[in-house]
Amino acid sequence: MDAFYASVELLRYPDLKGQPVVIGGGRRHEPVLREDGSREYARLRDYTGRGVTTTATYEARDLGVHSGMGLMKAAVRAPDAILLPMDFDAYRMYSRRFKAAVAELAPVIEDRGIDEIYIDLGDVPGARDAVGHDPLGGVRALAQEIKNNVRRATALSCSIGITPNKLLSKIASELDKPDGLTILTLDDIPSRIWPMSPRKINGIGPKAAARLATLGIHTVGEVAAADPAWLIEQFGRSFGAWLHEASHGRDERPVVTHSEPVSISRETTFERDLHARHDRAELGEIFTRLCVQLAGDLQRKGYLGRTVGIKLRFEGFRTVTRDLTLDLPVQDAEAIRAAAGACLKRVDLSQRLRLLGVRMGGLCRPGDVQARRRTPRPARAVAEPLPQNLTLF
DNA sequence: TCTGGGGTCCTAGGACCC
């Protein structure tokens, strides 16, 4: 989906069409209805806090505002841009609608989050009918139908890439955004893919791209030209081999239509950094609230879990995790809170905190009888000796 | 003026088991 959150908001506030709009941050900056019926919107320049841009309209992107960017930084680049808070319920509703619209025409769908899917057209009648005289005419028509159906169901546009595999489709879908439709064959790889930055490949992030650049590699084509043995030397057996394959557009992953969650979590970044001692009561409340929310999520979704984990982010952004695997799966807030509390005791809390999170892994369904480990776990040595008065929580 | 929240997967060491 194109600029998904922002596009959904524009359906609600059509007067903002054509303007730089940024979605992100919290509650406070809802538009206010004036007496004459017009609306007063918050501007990016008025924002203070720790929020980030989740989505920016293409007009805002032209001003240098991109998703993931801190709103305070975005405000320097586009002070006059409109700022709207997130409305996840609305996005979820539109997400369901667009996926249902696609499924009417092509039911083999892999979920990739709220605004993205992979579709397997392999068995869709029509996609291959034209093979022989116009091999791609059939798929192009089908893709256009899918786009039409999504627009009919949601009034939103999407961009589609049609290629032999998921890796290439992900890249292709971004070649003609917004409202794009791009078809690529293996023959197009040298001309269309190799000139690109390695960053365009799903799985090459900022770190890998920076390392490639250090090695003098700035395009996918240069990765493809590199000796695979050398790539493995530089990046390890698994990632190095994958880099070689990916740069040649090779990807055998199937479209996965069903998957079970691995973990469920809740976390929150505080408006100001909190100290375990000075802000003990506040932190304790937040900690308990996270556990209660997590328990609610687990119960609503019908899972229990055996591995309770916590995540702490300190001032300066250093992140630490601890987890604890219980003998039996649990689901209730009290058990989660107790296990998470035990995890917390293993962390040095002398630095102030900016984030606290609670996570449940090792998920199973209530019916499952978990084979419980026969042997009790040995007591683990505490990694860091803790300052005496900071261990209580 | 630093950097959300919800996830997945990978690596690597140590414990433990056969």
Next chain:
DNA sequence: TCTGGGGTCCTAGGACCC
């Protein structure tokens, strides 16, 4: 008396994605 090999589980951290 200085010592295998294979496997799983647990834990911590990090890269990456939407």
